[in-house]
Amino acid sequence: MTRLNATFLKGRKRPTPRIVQFGEGNFLRAFFDWKVDRLNEKLDADWGVVIVKPIAGGIPFSLNEQDGVYTTMIRGVDDNGRTVSDARMIACVRKEIPAYGDWAGVLELARDTNIQLVVSNTTEAGITYDAACKPDDEPPASFPAKITRFLWERWTACGTDAAPGFQFMPCELIDHNADELRTCVLRHARDWGLDAAFVAWIDSANAFYNTLVDRIVPGYPRTEVDSLQAELGYEDNFIVAAELFHLLVVERKDGMPPFVLPLEGNDEGTVIAPDAGPYKERKVGILNGSHTAVCPLAMLAGVETVSETVADGSVTKFVDTFLADEVLPALSLPRDELETFASSVLRRFANPFIRHLWYDISLNGIAKFKTRNLPRLQAYIARTGNPPKLSTLSLAAWAAFYLGRFQGAGSFKPRDADDVLAVFQRLAAIEDTDAMIAAYLGEAAFWGESLDEPKLRTAVADAFRFLTEQPFTFARLGSYLGS
Numbered sequence: 001m002t003r004l005n006a007t008f009l010k011g012r013k014r015p016t017p018r019i020v021q022f023g024e025g026n027f028l029r030a031f032f033d034w035k036v037d038r039l040n041e042k043l044d045a046d047w048g049v050v051i052v053k054p055i056a057g058g059i060p061f062s063l064n065e066q067d068g069v070y071t072t073m074i075r076g077v078d079d080n081g082r083t084v085s086d087a088r089m090i091a092c093v094r095k096e097i098p099a100y101g102d103w104a105g106v107l108e109l110a111r112d113t114n115i116q117l118v119v120s121n122t123t124e125a126g127i128t129y130d131a132a133c134k135p136d137d138e139p140p141a142s143f144p145a146k147i148t149r150f151l152w153e154r155w156t157a158c159g160t161d162a163a164p165g166f167q168f169m170p171c172e173l174i175d176h177n178a179d180e181l182r183t184c185v186l187r188h189a190r191d192w193g194l195d196a197a198f199v200a201w202i203d204s205a206n207a208f209y210n211t212l213v214d215r216i217v218p219g220y221p222r223t224e225v226d227s228l229q230a231e232l233g234y235e236d237n238f239i240v241a242a243e244l245f246h247l248l249v250v251e252r253k254d255g256m257p258p259f260v261l262p263l264e265g266n267d268e269g270t271v272i273a274p275d276a277g278p279y280k281e282r283k284v285g286i287l288n289g290s291h292t293a294v295c296p297l298a299m300l301a302g303v304e305t306v307s308e309t310v311a312d313g314s315v316t317k318f319v320d321t322f323l324a325d326e327v328l329p330a331l332s333l334p335r336d337e338l339e340t341f342a343s344s345v346l347r348r349f350a351n352p353f354i355r356h357l358w359y360d361i362s363l364n365g366i367a368k369f370k371t372r373n374l375p376r377l378q379a380y381i382a383r384t385g386n387p388p389k390l391s392t393l394s395l396a397a398w399a400a401f402y403l404g405r406f407q408g409a410g411s412f413k414p415r416d417a418d419d420v421l422a423v424f425q426r427l428a429a430i431e432d433t434d435a436m437i438a439a440y441l442g443e444a445a446f447w448g449e450s451l452d453e454p455k456l457r458t459a460v461a462d463a464f465r466f467l468t469e470q471p472f473t474f475a476r477l478g479s480y481l482g483s
Helices: 026-030 032-043 103-110 143-157 177-191 196-205 222-232 277-301 313-330 335-349 365-372 374-384 389-403 418-428 433-441 454-468 474-482
Strands: 017-022 048-053 070-077 083-090 093-098 117-120 167-170 211-214 240-242 247-251 270-273
Touching (some): 017 032, 017 143, 026 032, 032 083, 048 103, 070 335, 093 103, 117 143, 143 177, 177 196, 211 277, 270 277, 277 313, 277 365, 277 374, 277 389, 277 474, 313 335, 313 374, 313 389, 365 374, 365 389, 374 389, 389 418, 389 454, 418 433
Parallel strands (some): 048 093, 070 240, 117 167
Antiparallel strands (some): 070 083, 211 247
């Protein structure tokens, strides 16, 4: 079988490199590059991407072996409940350059004034300051240090203060990702003793856009790649699978220039907003919050995957009620926008192409409940004066899961930090349920404060008994919802 290459594009336009992308991984290729490729096709636009491989090692072959061309498999359940599978050859990626091995080639990109946008996904740990990095390293180890050196190359080679700047769009999953990148870059520039005019130019000529990104990207479909390649008619070492849903929120604050890439209005999954915060709150509360609310119930019921779970009517009723009554009223975006996003959640959960294991989701479950669900639980109590019924059940279920009070507990041990597991060992020694729940809620190390107050304690203790006094099933969840 022939390896995929540019001849398979059958004359499709190969665009001019205008974007540098730090990160060759599955997410950016199935999310950002896919968006750019569709934009080029829709507008007959000319946005080419050069990928910089920012770290040494990784997969043993290069996109250059396929002329930068690869296939995205976008699959899931659409708005009408139909299963959709769409294969697309991505033509916008022009080449890949390894930072380790061709740092000179990376710096050459900085001197190319066609390059306007720098995109990245270097993992959550990528945007950190590393004092050991030096400007003459080839390359500097950290991503912010690489960017500082990249900017210095542009400034010195293209007219110093007259040099055109870049727009930066980091996609790392940290709060205020662009602000953090800018802070690290400025610190490197100052600590390296670079020209004060250069430091001023970083702020005056360059723009750093915070982002929120959302798409589930399982990546290389290893278990089905042979059948997919037989269907496609070529070999592709970089084929990447992703779900249908995609969301990019670009935060354009007051005074920032227009975002250079014309995705807004031409890509239904891109939003330009003055504040990405409400969109993050929506994602965390609705999507991540639903995962975290259902996860311990699924573990107690012995159901392995997300898609299996939402096939049960009791679970879909749980999610619908949980979102409508306990989550959406606490979020700040308009209700119709929230309901539209919420309606996508069960479709995403039901995606038959993604085998998403609840046991994987259960990792560090207590911390996830604190960040994803606790704010909405507390907002409900503040609004109504009473604990929310379904969030309370989930909170009790997490206790039951960590304490091993369910069938199959021997095969699914909780995975968390040692100090968290040590607290549950102490809780397991408390025989009285009410006293144990009081200690669970009162553990400030879990929640950042004590949650132990009479109404919530009673509600969680009652829910804990409901979950543990006989084997829990989704049929029993249905009875709980109907009570």
